[in-house]
Amino acid sequence: MANTQLKKDLIAYSKLIGIDKIGFATADPFVTLKSRLKDQQKLAYQSGFEKGTLTERTEPDHLLPEAKTIISIALAYPSKMKNPPKSVKGDRRGIFCRASWGEDYHHILKRKLKLLEEYLQQAEPTARSKSMVDTGELADRAVAERAGIGWSGKNCAIITPEFGSYVYLGEMITTIDLPEDQPMFDQCGTCNKCVDACPTGALIQGGQLDSNKCIAFLTQTKEILPDKYRKKLGNRLYGCDTCQVVCPENKGKDTHHHPEMEPDPEVVKPRLLPILTMSNRDFKETFGQISGSWRGKKPIQRNAIIALAHYKEIESLPTLFNLLHEDPRPVIRGTAAWAVAEISQEEEVLKHLMTAKERERSPEVREEINKSLQKLKVQSGLV
Known part of the structure; x- marks a missing residue:
């Protein structure tokens, strides 16, 4: 019984x-x-x-x-x-999802x-x-x-x-038999706001998710992000809250029952530029306590580069040029190659990309450099 x-x-x-x-x-x-x-x-x-x-x-x-x-x-x-700290020109910030x-x-x-x-x-x-x-x-x-x-x-x-x-x-x-509770069934009804608002169309239909399109998943991958998703990321460093924010059931819901869940604004809405030059120790000390750090430094740095491109942050170019030329990781070099061309079409960018191309041995990075060079040449009327 x-x-x-x-x-x-x-x-x-x-x-x-x-x-x-x-x-x-x-x-x-x-x-x-x-x-x-x-x-x-x-x-x-x-x-x-x-x-x-x-x-x-x-x-x-x-x-x-x-x-x-x-x-x-x-x-x-x-x-x-x-x-929450403001993200302003010259001092741009990224965001970790609420979870x-x-x-x-x-x-x-x-x-x-x-x-x-x-x-x-x-x-x-x-x-x-x-x-x-x-x-x-x-x-x-x-x-x-x-x-x-x-x-x-x-x-x-x-x-x-x-x-x-x-x-x-x-x-x-x-293994103990305890009385069961009544299941709670769908109360979404005809509301489709989350499906309509999903930036990448990852919510295929009510309750079905294509994880490979979901921004929350994409921010955790460690490869160069496919072109079609880069501009969808915005300033997200980890996770995505869009489908929760638009949900009518979440309107006015804000619970502060657990002090250990309270966010440190400087950690969950951090400055983007310092992230790009963090050591592993710095990263662990800054983000190690939050769940968004579980995939390590590289995905967060890649996403920070994409966020700077989203903002077209001119002030980030010297750091991005350095990553393009010096970073040992192809994912970071390749993303930087894409980002600099998104941020500026000045001749300086073209020169850095040409120099990087001469030295680059990674096929995937060379592909990113070539795409950025092609883009700049089209925009400048050279092709």
Whole structure:
């Protein structure tokens, strides 16, 4: 018999330790999700960051034998920054998405789940449990939806009535049988604002995402970004909030329950130029505490170069020229070659590109240089 009192005790304890929402779901296989994931694979919509096999991602008892219940938790994060610094000419700034503000949420949720696990273990010494946050095999959204935390929106986020989609999710599989909550189903209705607003058309239809087009994914890649996406990035250094910002369910939602989630404006809206010359140690000291640093320095620096091109920041040219000639990484040299031609059409840019071309050995960088030279020649009427 499912343990009703234990569930009540867990809910009460979750509030004591600062969990904003908690829900309980069966550990039955996610049959619909499995079918959907197969379609995602066929269509090549997956990002490559997904963990585990299809079976592990949809059948909880493969992760924890004799699994009975999945406990889903949600922690609400801020959507507004106090006193954000302004990005002005000569002092341009980039932006990290809201989900990367404050301390890395993986650490925060893991601490909460550990406390919850320990509480359950004390109450039921025979309990076996397995917790995960975001990088685990289970699909957080599918679990949260089944557990009644919120519904899965067309923006591919869980939308809660209380906090909108500004929530972090985590879950704990357990062998203890606990009463399940009612799933929360779609409440987006005919609203299509997120799909219409997506800068790259990554939201294919309600609730389906082509990860390879999603700016949040693109900002985390480590290669030279395809031409068609560069101008879509704007000043984003990590992640994208567009589909959340336009969502009517997020209007007026701004939660400040957790001091460790509060953003440091200088970290999450940083000056762009200093990023380009950061050492690995500087990068770690500046950004190491936030989740947006997990892919390392190179993607952030590449995105900072693209952001400077977005602003057409003339003052950045000396630094970009130096990167074009001296940086050991082809991705940085190639992106700099593109950026300088976006920023200025002066003869100085042409000279630097010609010099760089003579010395460059990387085929992908040479291609970027050639495209920029061609662009400058067309603009100057030389071809």
